Amino acid sequence: MIQVLAVLMAVLVVGCKSNPHKAEKIDTQLENAAGVSGSQSVGLKKGEMVVLDKTAMSEKLRDLQNTVYSLEDRVYGTRKLNTLGLYGDLKSCRRKLASRQFGGSGNMVWTEPLDRVTDKEEELKIGLNNKNELVGVSEEYLRDRLARFQGYKNILQKRADEFEAQIEECKTQLATKEMDASQPSKVMVQEVPKSNYDKVAINQFMCGYVKKGASLQNFMVNAFAKGWLTLNDYKLDQNLLFASLKDNKGSQKDNALMFGGWKLAYNRSPVTVGELLNAGKDAQLEAWTYDKKEDISGAGTCLARSEGQWNP
Numbered sequence: 001m002i003q004v005l006a007v008l009m010a011v012l013v014v015g016c017k018s019n020p021h022k023a024e025k026i027d028t029q030l031e032n033a034a035g036v037s038g039s040q041s042v043g044l045k046k047g048e049m050v051v052l053d054k055t056a057m058s059e060k061l062r063d064l065q066n067t068v069y070s071l072e073d074r075v076y077g078t079r080k081l082n083t084l085g086l087y088g089d090l091k092s093c094r095r096k097l098a099s100r101q102f103g104g105s106g107n108m109v110w111t112e113p114l115d116r117v118t119d120k121e122e123e124l125k126i127g128l129n130n131k132n133e134l135v136g137v138s139e140e141y142l143r144d145r146l147a148r149f150q151g152y153k154n155i156l157q158k159r160a161d162e163f164e165a166q167i168e169e170c171k172t173q174l175a176t177k178e179m180d181a182s183q184p185s186k187v188m189v190q191e192v193p194k195s196n197y198d199k200v201a202i203n204q205f206m207c208g209y210v211k212k213g214a215s216l217q218n219f220m221v222n223a224f225a226k227g228w229l230t231l232n233d234y235k236l237d238q239n240l241l242f243a244s245l246k247d248n249k250g251s252q253k254d255n256a257l258m259f260g261g262w263k264l265a266y267n268r269s270p271v272t273v274g275e276l277l278n279a280g281k282d283a284q285l286e287a288w289t290y291d292k293k294e295d296i297s298g299a300g301t302c303l304a305r306s307e308g309q310w311n312p
Contacts, residue, residue: 020143021141021142021143027045028052028054029045030042030043030044030045030050030052031043031044031045032044033052036051039053039054039055039056040052040053041054057142060146061142061145061146061149064146064149064150064153065149067153068118068149068152068153068156069118071153071156071157071160072116072117072118072152072156073085074086074160075087075156075159075160075163076114076115076116084114086160086163086164086167087112087114087163089163089167090112090163090166090167090170091110091112093167093170093171093174094108094110094170095108095187095189096174096187097170097173097174097177098187099183099184099185099186099187100180100183100184100185101179101180101181101183101184101185102174102177102179102180103177103180104187106184106186106187106188107187107188107189107190108187108188108189108190109190109192110189110190110191110192111192111193111194112194113193113194113227115227117152117155117156117231118152123138124136124137124138125137125138125139143274143278144236144237144274146278147236147273147274147277147278147279148231148236148274148277150277150278151224151231151273151277151278152231154221154224154225154277155221155224155225155231156225158221158222158224158225159225162225162226194227198228198260199260199295201226202228202259202260203260203290203295203296203297204297205222205226206259206260206262206290206302207296207297207298207299207301207302207303208302209222210262210264210285210288210302210311211285211302211312212284212285212286212312213284213285214284214285215282215283215284215285216240216241216266216271216276216282216283216284216285217276217277217280217282219264220240220273220276220277221277223259228259228260231273234273235273236272236273236274236277237272237273237274238272238273239269239270239271239272240257240270240271240272240273240276241255241256241257241266241268241269241270241271241283242269242270243256243257243258244256245258245263245265247263247289247308247309247310248289248291248307248308248309249308249309251309251310253265253286253287253310254269255267255268255269255283255286261290261291261292261295262288262289262290263288263289263290264285264287264288265285265286265287265288265310266283266284266285266286267283267284267285267286268283268284269283271283287310287311287312288310288311289303289305289308289309289310289311290303290308291307291308292307293307
C-alpha cells in the first residue's frame with residue numbers, strides 16, 4: 001500500500017521557487033474518503049491510497065503562537081501574575097544555596113538574562129484606512145511568521161530543558177547540606193551581564209560540538225537558546241553559509257561561518273534561518289579551526305591539528 005502523509009496548508013503552498021509566498025491551488029479532494037481523526041482522512045487520489053491531513057492555516061498559526069506564549073510563561077513566568085517561572089525557581093534555589101544558612105558565602109553572581117524571546121517590536125505602518133480612521137498596521141509573510149514562531153518554540157524548549165536540569169542540580173546540592181537557622185539568610189546578588197561569561201562558555205560548548213557531521217541546526221538552536229545569538233538580528237531568508245574562509249595556512253573552505261573566533265565549514269549551502277528552524281533543512285560540519293588553542297580548555301580533544309589549521 002502506498003501511504004502518503006501530507007500536511008496541507010489551505011492558503012500556503014510554495015507557488016514557485018522565485019517567490020515562496022505565492023499560494024497555488026491544490027487538490028484536497030479524495031474519492032471514497034473516510035474520516036480518521038480531526039482534520040485527517042483516508043481515501044483514494046488518482047487510484048492511490050492516501051492519508052490526507054488538511055489544516056486551516058489560521059488554526060495552525062493560532063496553535064503555534066499559543067504554544068509559544070504558554071511555553072514562554074512557563075520559562076519566564078507571567079507579567080500579570082508577577083511570576084518568574086523556571087527562571088525564578090532557579091534563581092531562588094541558587095540564592096538559597098549561596099546563603100550562610102546552607103554554608104555559602106552570602107554572595108551570589110547571577111548571569112542569566114530575563115530574555116522573553118517574543119518581545120519583538122513590530123514595525124507599524126501608520127495611516128488612514130478606507131474609513132479614514134487613523135490606524136497602525138503590521139504585516140508579515142505567513143511563512144516568515146510560522147518560521148519565526150517555530151524558532152521561538154525551539155529556543156524556549158531548549159531553555160526550559162536547561163533550566164530544569166540546573167534546578168535539579170541545585171536541589172541535589174541543597175539536599176547534601178544541613179541548614180543552620182542561626183546563620184543569616186540574606187544573600188547579596190550581583191547581577192552581571194551574561195556577555196561577560198560568554199567567551200569561556202562558548203569555547204567549552206564549541207569544543208564539545210565540533211566533530212565531523214555535527215548539525216548546523218543543533219549549533220544555531222543552542223546559540224539562540226543560550227543568548228549568544230539573537231533571532232531578531234537575522235532575516236529569515238538570510239543564508240547562514242555564504243562565506244569562504246581560510247585557515248592560517250591559506251587553505252580555503254566554502255559554505256562557512258565564523259562564530260566567537262571559531263571557523264566552521266559545512267557540506268552544503270544555501271541554508272537560510274527560516275529553513276533551518278521551520279523546514280528542517282540542515283547542514284553537516286565538514287571542517288573547523290580556532291586560532292589560539294591556549295584559549296580552549298581541553299583543546300587536544302577538539303583541535304588535533306596544528307594551531308589555526310583546519311580539523312579534522
